[in-house]
Amino acid sequence: LGLKRVHKVLQGLGGALGRSWVFRPLIRRLVRGRVNVVYYHYVGDFTSYYADFYKGCTLERFRKDLEALRKIFEIVPLSKIIEFNQGDNLPEAPYLSVTFDDGFNLYRKDLMQILDEFGVKATTFVITSCLNNENLMWRNKLSVIRTTVKEDQYVPKFNDLMARFGGAPIRKGDQMMRATADWDMSRKDEWVDLLWKECDLPPLKEFLDEHRPYFTMDGLEDWIREGHSVGFHTHTHPFCSRLRSEDMEREIFAPALKLKERLGLETLPFSYPFGDRFQPDLEREAFDRTTFSCSFAIEGFAKRHTPNSRLEREEIEGAGAGWALLRGCFR
Numbered sequence: 356l357g358l359k360r361v362h363k364v365l366q367g368l369g370g371a372l373g374r375s376w377v378f379r380p381l382i383r384r385l386v387r388g389r390v391n392v393v394y395y396h397y398v399g400d401f402t403s404y405y406a407d408f409y410k411g412c413t414l415e416r417f418r419k420d421l422e423a424l425r426k427i428f429e430i431v432p433l434s435k436i437i438e439f440n441q442g443d444n445l446p447e448a449p450y451l452s453v454t455f456d457d458g459f460n461l462y463r464k465d466l467m468q469i470l471d472e473f474g475v476k477a478t479t480f481v482i483t484s485c486l487n488n489e490n491l492m493w494r495n496k497l498s499v500i501r502t503t504v505k506e507d508q509y510v511p512k513f514n515d516l517m518a519r520f521g522g523a524p525i526r527k528g529d530q531m532m533r534a535t536a537d538w539d540m541s542r543k544d545e546w547v548d549l550l551w552k553e554c555d556l557p558p559l560k561e562f563l564d565e566h567r568p569y570f571t572m573d574g575l576e577d578w579i580r581e582g583h584s585v586g587f588h589t590h591t592h593p594f595c596s597r598l599r600s601e602d603m604e605r606e607i608f609a610p611a612l613k614l615k616e617r618l619g620l621e622t623l624p625f626s627y628p629f630g631d632r633f634q635p636d637l638e639r640e641a642f643d644r645t646t647f648s649c650s651f652a653i654e655g656f657a658k659r660h661t662p663n664s665r666l667e668r669e670e671i672e673g674a675g676a677g678w679a680l681l682r683g684c685f686r
């Protein structure tokens with residue numbers, strides 16, 4: 356029995372406990388004074404660009420999550436959670452908001468049907484360089500490479516590139532995601548595009564036209580018209596703690612303001628890629644320049660009256676509602 360297996364079994368057990376009616380009063384009490392926000396990325400069937408991150412969150416799983424969440428929470432729009440954070444009223448049922456990172460297209464009939472069925476108004480945090488399927492985020496490009504190119508082909512090509520650019524080599528394919536997390540954030544897109552080309556994959560445009568992973572601008576407008584909301588998740592999905600002052604205009608300020616203006620948004624929430632916050636002085640500047648209404652890292656459920664710039668969320672896509680709720684409260 357490997358460690359991974361043990362973890363999985365414990366997760367299943369914890370999930371069952373979290374979902375069980377016996378614990379419902381306890382969970383209800385724990386979450387009452389917290390700003391409960393959960394996040395997903397991708398909901399649907401296995402696909403190459405999400406293969407490295409996929410944990411089996413199908414439409415069916417998503418539906419079960421909402422069913423379980425509804426037994427404890429009133430599922431509310433993100434703006435209502437922010438109001439709750441700043442106010443002092445105590446709602447009858449605790450609030451929870453559902454969010455999605457990376458801007459994958461949610462304006463699909465199958466998914467919208469489930470959201471409508473449960474009356475859920477969700478928030479999508481978009482990567483602006485990928486909107487309209489104009490690019491594929493660098494981690495997802497790496498996932499395509501790992502899924503569709505043979506390991507004994509992409510590993511030496513990766514190492515050749517790293518020898519040229521001064522990055523560390525890898526021995527096995529499953530080390531690539533970890534190794535690339537250390538890349539220079541200003542060169543990540545250039546390097547992953549070179550690797551894509553070296554691996555003889557079809558032109559990116561062809562891949563994107565075929566898969567169309569992301570929201571289009573029109574899709575976002577429809578999404579908003581249905582009562583859902585849009586947030587910002589950076590322009591190219593870097594580790595934000597490694598952004599320098601001179602990167603901020605291109606990565607954060609300009610695209611955030613453009614998104615806000617293009618969609619006529621009154622408020623713009625922000626979620627950190629990888630949950631990795633800016634350096635403190637850049638965080639202050641980002642809030643001043645973009646007027647973000649709130650920002651989220653990924654450390655569970657924040658206590659009520661946490662400053663809006665220091666909020667947190669809990670991941671739910673992997674283990675489902677039961678486990679996420681327990682973990683979210685005890686972090």
Ligand SMILES: [Zn+2]
Pocket residue numbers: 456457588592627628629
């Ligand atoms: Zn992300």
